[in-house]
Amino acid sequence: MFDAAPTTDPIPLQQSDAFERTLRALGQPVRRLEDGTLAVHRSFGPLPVHMISRPQAASPEALLTAAKRLRSRGPVVLSPEMPLPLDRIGALPLVSPNTVARLDLRPDLGTLKANLHQKWRNRLRHAQKQDLRVKRQNMPDDPAHWLLQADALQQSQRRYRSWPTALTLAYGRENPSQSKLFTAFWGREPVAAMLILRHGTTATYHIGHARPSGRIASAHTLLMWEVICWAQKKGIDDLELGLIDTEEGQGLARFKLGTGARAHRLGGTWVWWPPMSRFFAPIARLDRGLMHGI
Numbered sequence: 001m002f003d004a005a006p007t008t009d010p011i012p013l014q015q016s017d018a019f020e021r022t023l024r025a026l027g028q029p030v031r032r033l034e035d036g037t038l039a040v041h042r043s044f045g046p047l048p049v050h051m052i053s054r055p056q057a058a059s060p061e062a063l064l065t066a067a068k069r070l071r072s073r074g075p076v077v078l079s080p081e082m083p084l085p086l087d088r089i090g091a092l093p094l095v096s097p098n099t100v101a102r103l104d105l106r107p108d109l110g111t112l113k114a115n116l117h118q119k120w121r122n123r124l125r126h127a128q129k130q131d132l133r134v135k136r137q138n139m140p141d142d143p144a145h146w147l148l149q150a151d152a153l154q155q156s157q158r159r160y161r162s163w164p165t166a167l168t169l170a171y172g173r174e175n176p177s178q179s180k181l182f183t184a185f186w187g188r189e190p191v192a193a194m195l196i197l198r199h200g201t202t203a204t205y206h207i208g209h210a211r212p213s214g215r216i217a218s219a220h221t222l223l224m225w226e227v228i229c230w231a232q233k234k235g236i237d238d239l240e241l242g243l244i245d246t247e248e249g250q251g252l253a254r255f256k257l258g259t260g261a262r263a264h265r266l267g268g269t270w271v272w273w274p275p276m277s278r279f280f281a282p283i284a285r286l287d288r289g290l291m292h293g294i
Contacts, residue, residue, distance in 0.1 A: 010238035014053040016199035018175045048074040064089040080267030095269035101241040101261040115260030127222035139179040150209040184219040192219035
């Protein structure tokens with residue numbers, strides 16, 4: 001259904017030094033393991049839980065080694081960067097794999113523009129004729145900023161959860177000039193905005209919103225192109241555009257893939273906890289096809 005992922009191995013935001021600094025600043029217990037894997041500690045009542053999100057382990061055994069190094073009395077939640085047969089190490093499936101869009105920014109700008117899908121290019125031309133003004137700045141440390149408020153409202157309406165506002169703002173404080181806000185203005189009115197988080201030679205699309213007038217003017221398309229141009233000029237190799245869902249979110253998926261991005265399938269979410277695994281191993285085998293994409 002999807003194209004193969006690129007051969008590069010960009011470091012995901014959840015494993016970056018920038019994310020680690022942000023969590024530590026907020027008092028969140030984290031641990032960087034000997035192999036470089038970042039683990040986050042949480043407590044649910046008396047039960048300690050460790051989470052390893054998007055580690056770049058190449059095998060189930062490598063993740064098992066990381067989980068054992070935590071010496072946790074409770075479960076370890078594993079969400080690998082790619083599909084892995086974690087049932088082989090006794091892990092149990094929790095959530096089936098999602099897919100993210102990734103754009104390789106290493107080609108020159110001319111090639112990147114040529115790789116845009118035709119309809120995407122048409123919307124970009126339309127936006128460029130609308131007398132829109134684009135401003136780039138560091139994200140203001142303001143919880144009342146209109147983009148954050150719009151995102152919180154959208155999360156409530158669509159019943160999903162993203163980062164809390166405090167985490168988004170802390171990222172900008174702890175990683176100066178790495179939280180970039182792109183805003184499209186029609187006259188003096190901000191009609192669309194995108195927040196991009198940079199981490200090393202990778203950047204991640206974090207939040208975006210377009211008001212009705214912005215959607216009419218294709219402002220989001222213009223902003224995305226401005227992001228691509230900025231990131232490519234800054235030497236960023238990979239731009240992650242977030243989750244795509246070709247069934248329930250076809251429009252958004254077309255927008256992201258229309259940039260020339262390729263789909264990358266993640267590894268789902270598993271739990272490794274030996275006391276539990278012994279009892280539920282047969283159920284894990286039943287879900288093997290769903291988790292591995294068989």
